[in-house]
Amino acid sequence: MRTVTEDPYMKVDRVAGHENVERASKVALMEEVFADPRLPHYLYGCYECGICVAACPSARFYDFSPRRIAQAAARRDIDLMFQQMEEDIWECSQCFSCLRCPRGNNPGGIITVMREVAVKNGLHSAQEALHGYSRIIFKIMSTGTQVSPDMLQPDAFPDWGPEVKDVSENLDLWRRALPPETHHTTKTGWAVADKTIVELYLIWLETGALDMIKQVDEGIHMILEEVMEERLEDEGIEI
Amino acid sequence: MTQIEPVQLLLSKKERFDREPDRRSEDFHELLFDLESRGELVVQRVQGDYVTVPTKYGTPKKIQKGHLWHHKSCGQCGHIPGYSTSIFWIMRKLGYDYDDPRDQTSCTAWNYYASATSNQAAQAAVALRNFAAAYETGYFPLIHCGTSYGHYKEVRSELLHQPELRNQVRKVMEKLGKPMVLPEEIVHYSEWLYAMRDEIAATQVLDLKDIAVTVHPACHYYKLVEGDAIYDPDVYHGQRTAAVSGLVQTLGADLRSYSTFFDCCGFGFRHILVQRDFTRSFATLRKIEVMKEEANPDVVLTHDTGCVTALDKSQFSPQAHGRDVGVPVMSEAQFAALAMGAHPYKVCQLHWHSTNYKPLLEKMGIDWKAAWAEFEDELQHLKSGDKEFLTWEDVGV
DSSP states (O other): OOOSOOOTTOOOHHHHTOTTSOHHHHHHHHHHHHHSTTHHHHOOOOOOOOHHHHHOHHHHHSSOOHHHHHHHHHTTOHHHHHHHHHHTGGGOOOOOGGGGOTTOOOHHHHHHHHHHHHHHTTOHHHHHHTTTOHHHHHHHHHHSOSSOTTOOOTTSOGGGOHHHHHHHHTHHHHHHTOSSGGGSSTTGGGOOOHHHHHHHHHHHHHTTHHHHTTTTOHHHHHHHHHHHHHHHHHTTOOO | OTTHHHHHHHHHHSOOOOOOSSOSOOOTHHHHHHHHHTTSOEEEOOOSSEEEEOBTTSOOEEEEOSSEEEEOOHHHHHHOHHHHHHHHHHHHHTTOOEEOOSSOOOOOHHHHHHHOOSOHHHHHHHHHHHHHHHHHHTOEEEEOOHHHHHHHHHHHHHHHHOHHHHHHHHHHHHHHTOOOEEESSOOBHHHHHHHTHHHHHHTOOSOOTTOEEEEEOOHHHHTTTGGGSBOOTTSGGGTSOOTTHHHHHHTTOEEOOOTTTTSOOSOTTHHHHHOHHHHHHHIIIIIIHHHHHHTOOSEEEEOSHHHHHHHHHTTSGGGGGTOSOOOOEEEHHHHHHHHTTOOTTTTSOGGGOSSOOHHHHHHHTOOHHHHHHHHHHHHHHHHHTSOSSOOTGGGTO
């Protein structure tokens, strides 16, 4: 006799396109999620009240629900969690409005952990979500900032209105008209000291953060590894 | 007995969740100082003059007035430079010293919340490296970005509760030759503005009573580790964060509420970079249009890099769909600077914004045409080579 009702959002593997994924692989992925030391602080069961959904911006525009994330994790539904890892987690806005949960859950935090596991294991959803994102990964890891003072180039942000074009056309001059010394040019606008960059490279290498991107973007990983190792070698630092 | 056994069997299989009966955020100070007394880390103390402010669950928070290390925001420095310039300008105007460091990385959390291409230890090490850099200068850290502030509070909580994480990060910090430092308080610039609101109002030169203001409170400011955020019984009866709104009230502007104040701005971290249709739709339909219908503001004020970006830049495209948009957006730092007599272009740098701020300036009593002419004069000097850069002296501080 069946005692468990299947989640109505659960798709059969064939429909979801996961028919070639072994259950053991799904179990291994979820074990990684549940082994994360943050998870016990993010999950306390679920009242199914839906307050998180009411507060969630992504739930208004996507077929996405933080309640389903918390429920699937609370009942350790491996198949549904895998489906969510492949289909749902990148819709989250990471605003943490779901922390309004009266139970104390943090669905946004569970998603952060699931995303990390998806990236580390090179899941299809991570590759797709980060498609076109390589430049930003390169920027953050090599310079310590994800946006650059020279990003406002002509036609780069047509949806932001004609004012952005004005900025881009006058960028160097308008930069010089900024009183703080650090703001005077696009180069000094985010100038990070040499020793600071070396310290940042050490952090990425020592914590395994650099290796995480190997599965989602091998090319960027290779370039970054070379940049960092060369720089550290110049400084006489051994990894 | 035989009737109970199946129940026990079922209960033994049931997932157990250990949860504190009182879900208020803890007062972290005790744990912080305990770890310091055990030699695990150094606590950078608030020093000199400070203001004590109330937080959500009643824990007093000390806000140091001067000698501050500005942990700048990558986005503000990148595309809203009038934001950080206004923070510096106010500090100079009030006579408080600060350090604008180059030994600083961003918190890297924009990327982290967007792409997850990092991990817990790396994020904690980035935070502690920056805190150590501040500690080495003797200046106390002041965080410009709401996400940096929220993320650093998360990191602090994780470090205080997870010895394995502390050990992992300690090894990294040893390689960097830096101490494990956490500040006594993690302070956002909007908290500094709230703490200094009476001093700011004392230098105010504009009457703002006819200026209708709506406030968008930044999610990462008051939703992440919410116990640190300022709540004041005199601002929305302590039921909404007093950051930004408290300053607006003190400046005498017409603070107006709207029903979707709790909603995010639509930034989305990943979405603003690679899926902006979501950002535009949310910012328009759930924020700007609701504000316009319910409160009809002259300006939207907020206190985070991403929120200014999402709300300001999202109002262009919806015009093609006949949406009811068109409200200027800026940080409360820029608004307060204007109230104190700062130049709208030389200091607040409003020409970097996309929404039309000119009707607002007119209503505030600022002659924007004359101000733009003055700014263009300065640009001529820069173009001709008379001077290389605009300086603080040029803007009177």
